[in-house]
Amino acid sequence: MLRIVMKFGGTSMAGIERIRHVANLVKREAERGNQVAVVVSAMAGETDRLVQLCREAASLYDPREYDVVVASGEQVTSGLLAITLQGMGLNARSYMGWQLPIRTTAAHASALIDGIDVDVLERVFGESGIAVIPGFQGVAADGSVATLGRGGSDTSAVALAAAMKADRCDIYTDVDGVYTTDPRIVPRARKLSAITYEEMLELASVGAKVLQTRSVGLAMRYNMPIQVLSSFEDRPGTMVVGDDRIEDYKMERQLITGIAYDKNEARITLTGVPDRPGSVAAIFAPLAEANVNVDMIVQSVPRAGERSDLTFTVPTASLAHSKALLEGVREEVGFQEILTDTDVVKVSAVGVGMRSNAGIAAQMFKALAGRGINIIAITTSEIKVSVLIPEEYTELAVRVLHTTYGLDAEAAE
Numbered sequence: 001m002l003r004i005v006m007k008f009g010g011t012s013m014a015g016i017e018r019i020r021h022v023a024n025l026v027k028r029e030a031e032r033g034n035q036v037a038v039v040v041s042a043m044a045g046e047t048d049r050l051v052q053l054c055r056e057a058a059s060l061y062d063p064r065e066y067d068v069v070v071a072s073g074e075q076v077t078s079g080l081l082a083i084t085l086q087g088m089g090l091n092a093r094s095y096m097g098w099q100l101p102i103r104t105t106a107a108h109a110s111a112l113i114d115g116i117d118v119d120v121l122e123r124v125f126g127e128s129g130i131a132v133i134p135g136f137q138g139v140a141a142d143g144s145v146a147t148l149g150r151g152g153s154d155t156s157a158v159a160l161a162a163a164m165k166a167d168r169c170d171i172y173t174d175v176d177g178v179y180t181t182d183p184r185i186v187p188r189a190r191k192l193s194a195i196t197y198e199e200m201l202e203l204a205s206v207g208a209k210v211l212q213t214r215s216v217g218l219a220m221r222y223n224m225p226i227q228v229l230s231s232f233e234d235r236p237g238t239m240v241v242g243d244d245r246i247e248d249y250k251m252e253r254q255l256i257t258g259i260a261y262d263k264n265e266a267r268i269t270l271t272g273v274p275d276r277p278g279s280v281a282a283i284f285a286p287l288a289e290a291n292v293n294v295d296m297i298v299q300s301v302p303r304a305g306e307r308s309d310l311t312f313t314v315p316t317a318s319l320a321h322s323k324a325l326l327e328g329v330r331e332e333v334g335f336q337e338i339l340t341d342t343d344v345v346k347v348s349a350v351g352v353g354m355r356s357n358a359g360i361a362a363q364m365f366k367a368l369a370g371r372g373i374n375i376i377a378i379t380t381s382e383i384k385v386s387v388l389i390p391e392e393y394t395e396l397a398v399r400v401l402h403t404t405y406g407l408d409a410e411a412a413e
Contacts, residue, residue, distance in 0.1 A: 002167040003035045003125075007135065007157035010044035011174040012231035013077045016084075022231065023084040025172070026130060030090060035125045037164065039135045039157040040081055042073025047136075047150070063108035067137070067147045070109075071097075074134030074153065082132045092130040095120060097145070102138035102156070104146045111146035113138060113155070116163035133160065154215035162222035169219070169226050170237075171211065176230035177238035178203075178210050180407040181259040185398050190409040192257065194239040196246050199257045199350055202384045206348040207262030216240065243352065255353030255360065256405035259398050262346045263391060265295070266319040267376065270326065272307045272336030273299075282333045283310065286325040292318045296346070296377040296388050310335075311377060313388060316342055344376060345394045348386040349401055361385045367404040373397055 006029065008022050022040075029036050042050075050070045054061045078094040085092035097104075100120050104111035124131045135153025140146040148155055154171060161169035177191040178200065195203075197220035204213040210228055219226050219240065229237035241248075273279055280299070287294055297312040314322045319340060326338055354360045361378075364385055368375060373396065377388040389397055402408060 001033050001035065003164065004029060005037050005039060005157050005161040005166050005169045006172065007039040007153060007169065008041065008172045008231060009153070009174070010041045010046070012172050013040055013042070014044040016080070019077070019080050019084055023081060023088060025231070026085060027088055027090060030130060037121060037131045037133060037160060038081065039133050039153060039160060040074060040077045041135055041153040042077055046073040064144055067108045067145045071134070071137045071145045071147055074136050078132045078134040085130060090130055091128060092132060094132040096134060097137045098139035104138035104140055104148070106140040106142065106146060108146055110149045111138060111140065113148070113159045116160060118164045121164055151212035154212040155218060158215045158218045158224055158226065162218065162224050166224070169224055170229055171226055172229050172231040173210065174231065175210060176233050176235050177228050180257070181398055181402050185395050186402045188408040189402065190407065192238050194241055194246055195257055196243045196352055197240060198243070198383055199352060200240045202350045202381065203258050203260050206346060206350070206384065206386060207260040208258070254351060254407070255357050256349050256351035256407065258350050259401050259407065260348045260350065261394055261398055263394070264316050265313045265344055265346045265388065266316045267311060267313055267341040267344050267388065268322060269309055269311045269339040270335045271309050271339065273310045274334045275306055275308055279333055280310065282329055283326065286329060287322060290321065290325060292322050296379045296386070298377045313346070313377065343391045344388050345391045346386050346388055347394070347397045347401065348384055349405060350384045352383050354383050363404055364401060367400050368397060371396055371400055
């Protein structure tokens with residue numbers, strides 16, 4: 001007997017027919033003798049609709065009341081799934097975040113999970129029952145509903161799995177696993193049987209949309225295996241596990257695991273930055289205070305003492321705010337112009353094989369140069385190399401790098 005958390009996303013819950021399909025998947029696990037808790041998202045598009053209603057009600061809405069509104073989407077689907085399971089003769093019941101409870105911080109719309117009490121769940125399992133829990137939400141210390149931010153249902157599921165010491169957390173989506181890159185761009189992209197937490201975390205952070213970044217980080221912290229599966233196809237998925245378990249799923253290790261891209265990047269260039277101590281700190285301090293995520297940074301200093309150009313990237317949604325903040329320190333810092341560009345994309349190669357193999361970055365630069373693709377900026381981590389390039393070259397760059405690192409699947413016979 002296994003203890004499993006099953007999480008279903010918005011497309012899986014989009015309407016009664018799909019909820020019935022989900023109920024059959026849950027029933028199958030229960031009939032195998034497994035203890036099952038289910039975490040559900042709102043129906044596809046529902047959270048966006050609720051957010052828009054808040055904006056229409058008031059441009060400066062109360063975050064506490066915003067959470068009350070947007071949390072209702074998951075409450076609807078959890079109740080509907082419980083009703084459907086009951087109609088199949090299963091002992092199922094929905095439990096809101098405050099009923100367990102799932103305790104969170106009071107940072108409405110971006111709360112963090114402080115802890116989860118599992119006594120209710122243990123009682124449910126003792127009665128051979130199935131608990132259905134709305135994702136994306138919990139309860140703050142003052143008793144108010146608090147949501148975890150967009151994509152928070154994945155985080156809810158992993159946190160719940162860790163709290164109840166589950167054997168694994170199954171994330172059901174509209175794709176059947178994690179691929180070496182976007183199959184819409186590279187038809188010969190391969191589905192991975194397994195991937196490490198670190199690789200998945202890097203891929204999620206640089207544009208892969210399969211799993212939410214916070215959920216992967218939480219799984220890594222608690223060493224909770226995640227299985228990515230399709231709600232619509234009965235096929236093997238992808239396991240996300242620790243580095244010590246990866247060989248259980250792979251016959252051999254690729255140097256590079258996947259290629260990801262992210263169009264949610266905007267480039268900012270400050271020209272004529274004075275070459276003196278404190279200039280760069282004065283530029284980035286207001287961005288840090290405003291929680292703007294600065295990624296790629298390139299500074300060109302012709303000679304000591306001469307003015308330089310400083311280029312960096314921010315999320316596209318933060319561009320206008322970032323520009324306003326920088327205008328506020330222009331006189332203090334003494335730079336000349338602020339230039340911006342949103343027609344850029346970040347393309348990344350990710351793989352734990354980089355740790356023990358030199359030349360991975362050089363391969364990337366050579367391959368892109370061979371296709372006439374100019375690199376604007378570069379950033380690296382222990383298992384990742386990212387480049388910023390003109391957006392028009394996105395698909396070409398992804399295809400070229402996928403082939404360069406030997407990730408293409410063999411042609412079907």
